[in-house]
Amino acid sequence: xxxxKDSIDTPVRVVSIFxxxxxxxxxxxxxxxxxxxxxxxSTFALSxxxxxxxxxxxxxxxxxxxxxTKEEYHAVSMREYYTVYAVPKEIKKDEAKEYAxxxxxxxxxxxxVKEILENKFLKIDDPYEPVAKKVSEEVxxxxxxxxxxxxxxxxxxxxxxxxxxxxxxxxxxxGSDGEGRLTGKYGLEGYFEKELSGQTGFLMxxxxxxxxxxxxxxxxxxxxxxGKDLLLTIDRTLQxxxxxxxxxxxxxxxxxxxxxxxxxxxxxxxxxxCSLPDFDPNNYSKVDNIRNYNxxxxxxxxxPGSVFKPVTMAAALDLELIEPHTFFEDPCDRYxxxxxxxxxxxxCYGAQTxxxxxxxxxxxGMIWVEEKLGIKEFSRYVEKFGFGKKTGIRxxxxxxGDISSLDKKGPIYGAVASFGQGITxxxxxxxxxxxxxxxxxxxxxxHVVEEIRHPNGxxxxxxxxxVDNVISSRASKLISxxxxxxxxxxxxxxxxxxxxxxxGKTGTAQISGKGGYVEEETNHTFAGFAPADNPKFVLVVKYxxxxxxxxxTTAAPIFSDIAKxxxxxxxxxxxx
Numbered sequence: 001x002x003x004x005k006d007s008i009d010t011p012v013r014v015v016s017i018f019x020x021x022x023x024x025x026x027x028x029x030x031x032x033x034x035x036x037x038x039x040x041x042s043t044f045a046l047s048x049x050x051x052x053x054x055x056x057x058x059x060x061x062x063x064x065x066x067x068x069t070k071e072e073y074h075a076v077s078m079r080e081y082y083t084v085y086a087v088p089k090e091i092k093k094d095e096a097k098e099y100a101x102x103x104x105x106x107x108x109x110x111x112x113v114k115e116i117l118e119n120k121f122l123k124i125d126d127p128y129e130p131v132a133k134k135v136s137e138e139v140x141x142x143x144x145x146x147x148x149x150x151x152x153x154x155x156x157x158x159x160x161x162x163x164x165x166x167x168x169x170x171x172x173x174x175g176s177d178g179e180g181r182l183t184g185k186y187g188l189e190g191y192f193e194k195e196l197s198g199q200t201g202f203l204m205x206x207x208x209x210x211x212x213x214x215x216x217x218x219x220x221x222x223x224x225x226x227g228k229d230l231l232l233t234i235d236r237t238l239q240x241x242x243x244x245x246x247x248x249x250x251x252x253x254x255x256x257x258x259x260x261x262x263x264x265x266x267x268x269x270x271x272x273x274c275s276l277p278d279f280d281p282n283n284y285s286k287v288d289n290i291r292n293y294n295x296x297x298x299x300x301x302x303x304p305g306s307v308f309k310p311v312t313m314a315a316a317l318d319l320e321l322i323e324p325h326t327f328f329e330d331p332c333d334r335y336x337x338x339x340x341x342x343x344x345x346x347x348c349y350g351a352q353t354x355x356x357x358x359x360x361x362x363x364x365g366m367i368w369v370e371e372k373l374g375i376k377e378f379s380r381y382v383e384k385f386g387f388g389k390k391t392g393i394r395x396x397x398x399x400x401g402d403i404s405s406l407d408k409k410g411p412i413y414g415a416v417a418s419f420g421q422g423i424t425x426x427x428x429x430x431x432x433x434x435x436x437x438x439x440x441x442x443x444x445x446x447h448v449v450e451e452i453r454h455p456n457g458x459x460x461x462x463x464x465x466x467v468d469n470v471i472s473s474r475a476s477k478l479i480s481x482x483x484x485x486x487x488x489x490x491x492x493x494x495x496x497x498x499x500x501x502x503x504g505k506t507g508t509a510q511i512s513g514k515g516g517y518v519e520e521e522t523n524h525t526f527a528g529f530a531p532a533d534n535p536k537f538v539l540v541v542k543y544x545x546x547x548x549x550x551x552x553t554t555a556a557p558i559f560s561d562i563a564k565x566x567x568x569x570x571x572x573x574x575x576x
Contacts, residue, residue: 057198059159060227062171062188064236065450067271068570073236076171076189076281079160082140082153084131088123090150096121099148106142107132121150134158161281167239169275169295170232170448172396173284185284186293188230188448190396195452198227231451233269237569238262242562243274249558250276250543255524257544259296261427262566265435265529265538267464268444270393273297273428294397301401301424302544305509306361307525307551308420311433312369313358314479315381318441318471321372324355324482328365337412341367344508355482358505359490363419370418371411378414379406384470385433386443387425393446401425420509427525431540434527437479438503438535441471484532495526495556497564499574503535504528504559506551524551526559536570539563 062076084103091099100118103109109117120129131151135143140153159174172187184193201224242260250258262272275296279287287293294300316322332348334341343349343363349356357365370378382388388403405413405422416422428446436443445465452460471479483503487496492506507525510517524543529535539562541555548554 056200057224058157058226059174059198060192060196060229062196062230062232064163064167064232064234064239066237067233067235067269072231074162075167075232075234075236077160077162078157080155081134081136081158083133083156084135084140084143085152085154086121086129086131087150087152088121088126088129091121091124091148093122093124099146099151102146102148103131103143103151106139106146107135159281163236164280164282165278166236166243167234167273168278168281169293169297170234170273170395171281172293173279173281175284186396187295188232188395189281191394192228192230192449196227196230198455199225201225226455228455229453230449231453233264233271233448233450234273235271238566239272239274241565241569242272243276243278245558245561245565246274246541247276249554250546253524253543253546253548253554255543255546255554257296257300259300259427259542259544260562261297261431261540262562263431263435263446263538265438265444265535268432268435268446269450270446270448271537273448295395296542296544297427298391298393298395298398299426301399301426301429302523302542303421303423303509303512304425304430304525305420305507305523307430307505307507307509307527307540308423308425309358309361309366309418310437310479310483310505311382311385311387312366312373312378312418313354313482314385314437314471314475315378316369316373317478318381318475319373319377322354322369324353324478326354328352328354328357328368330362330364332364334364334367334415336367336415337410339412341415355485358482358486361419361491361506366418367415370414375406375411375414378418379403381470382406382417382423384443384468385436386429386467387423387433391428391432391446393428394449398428399426401429420507427540427542430525430527431538434529434540435538436468436470437476437483438529438538439476440473441469441476443467443470480529480532483528487528491550491552492526492528492556494552495528495559495563497530497560497567500530500563500567500572501532502528502530502560502563503532504556506556508549508551511545521545522549524548524554526551526555528559528563530563530567531572536572537563537566539566 059078063072064075065072097118100114100121104114104117170187172185172189174182174189175185177183184190184196201222242262246258246260258276260274263270277292279292329351330349341363349360349362352362352365382403387401390398390400401424403423406417413422432446445467447462450462480503483505484501486492487502487504492504495504496502504526509523511521511523524546527540529538539559541559543554546554
């Protein structure tokens with residue numbers, strides 16, 4: 001059969017025209033997608049990340065301050081870190097080892113991890129492989145400078161503590177709840193979790209069969225509401241200096257723990273609060289013991305010992321049962337309820353005034369005062385001074401202490417409690433009690449947050465709250481004068497600050513164990529305030545199990561150093 005030329009070319013022409021047209025359509029579509037609508041689709045590709053930001057609120061910031069100038073400093077904020085990931089199909093096989101070595105060197109990976117990373121890069125059909133999380137901007141830039149194809153970065157906000165360990169027991173940390181969710185733990189992060197976390201938004205819209213949103217079908221959304229910010233009463237400089245000196249003392253005295261509380265007695269504002277050992281909230285999991293998370297100033301009650309004696313004395317002064325010059329004849333020891341109670345080192349002091357009882361820290365003298373009060377009145381004043389109940393400070397894990405022994409029958413319980421045994425208290429409770437003495441008898445509620453700042457600009461200021469008029473102004477002045485004498489003429493001489501009147505009391509307390517008290521283990525405390533006639537601060541310093549015998553050689557000199565710095569910091573003139 002003979003075919004004509006036209007009959008052969010026609011079908012070929014038709015097919016050719018079809019494919020040419022198809023190619024033109026494809027090229028045109030690619031031109032629109034890649035050139036004309038590039039910005040739109042780039043934005044669309046990032047939409048998942050943007051939607052995440054809109055639906056998940058920014059966690060609130062926490063600030064320290066300078067209490068003199070009111071300048072503010074970040075204590076906790078959000079900081080962008082980077083997740084590093086690889087797209088292995090974009091990495092050439094013969095370059096995988098070299099890339100793994102270079103990136104591992106920057107990230108500090110060991111040989112085992114370097115090998116794992118190389119194997120990840122060899123998964124040529126894999127569109128995603130994680131390399132590292134929480135990488136800083138500086139480290140990210142070093143990787144970028146390698147100019148490696150197939151390595152990408154995703155910015156992710158993380159909780160950031162720029163001052164590291166500073167006030168870590170007050171701040172707490174932001175971490176996993178054990179079920180994959182992040183939440184505030186301990187301290188302010190735990191207590192103010194709801195306020196700091198804000199309100200999550202939501203997104204509603206049509207979905208495809210595969211579950212992705214149909215953007216053209218209309219989307220209803222409510223954006224997230226960011227968390228509230230907190231301005232703390234804590235003075236950044238005082239916090240740093242106080243905790244630094246406390247740490248130095250802890251190392252020198254070989255103590256197992258240490259805590260410190262500094263309060264403005266006229267407002268209840270906490271100026272500094274330290275707890276050692278501490279931790280870095282940026283790396284909260286890297287602690288030797290989870291007990292480091294606890295704030296010993298509020299969490300760990302202990303028998304305070306002689307630092308409690310001014311509370312007993314103040315109660316008797318308030319009821320006018322005694323005066324500073326009232327005499328007492330020391331019997332050297334007392335036999336009560338089957339127990340013999342001695343003075344420290346079994347000393348005997350003879351005739352002493354009430355001021356002398358505090359100066360020499362005479363246990364038998366305090367029993368004599370407690371017996372004049374009677375157990376009912378003594379217990380009432382102990383409660384009025386805030387012991388046996390939480391102060392209400394807005395921090396997680398506050399402990400109420402224990403004064404339940406005062407409810408037991410028998411005179412021995414009130415007798416030993418008069419000089420700080422058989423009952424427990426926290427350093428914060430002691431600071432609040434001494435604040436009442438320093439503030440003309442008025443006890444103020446302690447607070448560590450000065451302002452709560454809402455995203456809409458509303459500011460909640462913490463109101464100064466008088467909890468109770470614990471003792472009269474007269475009794476306050478009398479006990480304050482007696483405590484000045486304790487520093488000037490008594491056992492607390494090393495707590496003094498040259499040029500200033502300092503009021504305070506030492507406390508060296510045995511630690512109870514099975515079958516009684518352990519002689520070789522003690523807790524050391526100094527509590528006091530300055531200047532005595534117009535106090536700017538109350539300070540409690542406590543060391544747990546230091547390798548020295550008396551608090552007059554541990555807590556007292558540390559108190560002196562911190563008090564001196566604080567007086568100079570506030571520009572308080574000498575002679576006050």
